[in-house]
Amino acid sequence: MQPPQNRSLDKLSSYQPAIVAKYFDELGIREWERLTQTPADEVSLAIHTHYLKEYLSNSDRVLEIGAGAGRFTQVLANLGTKIVVADISSGQLELNKSLAVEHGFEDSVEDWQQTDICDLSGFEAESFDVVVAYGGAFSYVLDKRDLALQESLRVIKPGGMLFLSVMSIWGTVHRYLDGVLALPSAINQKITESGDISPTTFPARQDNFMHLFRATELRQWLEQTGVKVVQLSASNCLSLLWDRQLEKIKQDREKWNELLRMEIEACADEGSLNMGTHIIAVARKP
Numbered sequence: 107m108q109p110p111q112n113r114s115l116d117k118l119s120s121y122q123p124a125i126v127a128k129y130f131d132e133l134g135i136r137e138w139e140r141l142t143q144t145p146a147d148e149v150s151l152a153i154h155t156h157y158l159k160e161y162l163s164n165s166d167r168v169l170e171i172g173a174g175a176g177r178f179t180q181v182l183a184n185l186g187t188k189i190v191v192a193d194i195s196s197g198q199l200e201l202n203k204s205l206a207v208e209h210g211f212e213d214s215v216e217d218w219q220q221t222d223i224c225d226l227s228g229f230e231a232e233s234f235d236v237v238v239a240y241g242g243a244f245s246y247v248l249d250k251r252d253l254a255l256q257e258s259l260r261v262i263k264p265g266g267m268l269f270l271s272v273m274s275i276w277g278t279v280h281r282y283l284d285g286v287l288a289l290p291s292a293i294n295q296k297i298t299e300s301g302d303i304s305p306t307t308f309p310a311r312q313d314n315f316m317h318l319f320r321a322t323e324l325r326q327w328l329e330q331t332g333v334k335v336v337q338l339s340a341s342n343c344l345s346l347l348w349d350r351q352l353e354k355i356k357q358d359r360e361k362w363n364e365l366l367r368m369e370i371e372a373c374a375d376e377g378s379l380n381m382g383t384h385i386i387a388v389a390r391k392p
C-alpha cells in the first residue's frame with residue numbers, strides 16, 4: 107500500500123485560509139468549551155496537559171499557534187511559561203484575550219497576534235523554546251502542512267520542542283461511526299484513502315476541511331524533517347465512548363484518577379495510537 111502522503115487525491119485538496127478563519131470566528135465561545143463539555147473531552151484535556159507538564163519548564167518562551175479561545179494558554183500560564191498567542195481567527199484571538207483577563211492569566215501572555223501557521227515570518231528564527239499547536243492547526247492547513255511544519259521548526263531554538271495534536275482518521279471513525287456510515291461509501295472511501303475532508307473528497311461540505319492523519323504517517327512526516335519524535339499518544343482511547351457512565355465515575359476522585367492513569371499509559375501504546383479523535387506528538391528539534 108502506498109503511504110497516504112503519496113496518493114493522488116492528496117494533491118487536489120487545497121488550503122483556503124479565509125474559510126478556516128471564518129469558521130472559527132463563527133464558532134466563538136464554543137472553542138473555550140470544547141474540552142470541558144463531556145467527561146471524554148476532559149480526559150482529552152488531561153492527556154494533552156500531561157505532556158506539557160512533563161516536558162516544559164517555567165523559563166520557556168512559547169509560541170502557541172492555533173491557540174483558539176485559550177484552554178491551553180491557561181495551562182501554559184499555570185506552568186509559568188511566557189506565551190505569544192497566535193491564531194488565524196481574529197474572533198478567537200479576541201476571546202483568548204478577554205478570557206485571559208477574566209481568568210487572571212493575561213500577564214503570562216507577551217502578545218496576541220493574528221497569524222497563519224503557514225507564514226510565521228513575523229517571528230525571528232530560533233526565537234522560541236517551544237511551539238505548541240494543539241487542536242488541529244496542522245490538520246486544517248491541508249496541502250500546506252509541510253510549509254506549516256517548516257515554519258514552526260524555523261522559529262524553535264536548537265534543542266527546543268514542538269507539541270502538536272492533529273485529527274486522527276481511524277479515531278474519528280471510531281468516535282463517529284454512525285455518522286461515517288451514513289455517508290455514501292464512495293465519499294467515505296475517498297476520505298479514508300486520502301485522509302482529507304476537502305472540497306475534492308466531500309463536495310457537499312462548505313467548511314471545516316481538514317487532513318486526518320494515521321499515526322505512522324504522522325511519525326514519518328515529522329521524522330523526515332530530522333526532528334526526534336519523543337512521544338506519540340492518542341487522545342483518547344479508553345474513555346471515548348463511555349460518556350454517560352463517566353459522569354458518575356467523575357464524582358469519585360479515586361476512580362477518575364485511576365481512569366486518567368490508565369488512559370495516559372494506554373493512549374501511548376503503539377496499538378492505541380489511531381484510536382482517539384486526535385493524535386498528540388511531542389518532538390525535539392536537533
Ligand SMILES: C[S@@+](CC[C@H](N)C(=O)[O-])C[C@H]1O[C@@H](n2cnc3c(N)ncnc32)[C@H](O)[C@@H]1O
Nearest residue numbers: 130172173174193194195198222223240241246
Ligand atoms: C480546534 S481549535 C483548537 C484551539 C486550542 N488550541 C485547543 O486545543 O483548544 C483550532 C484553532 O486553530 C486555529 N487555526 C486553524 N488553522 C490555522 C492556521 N492556519 N494558522 C493559525 N491558526 C489556525 C483556529 O482558528 C482555531 O482557533
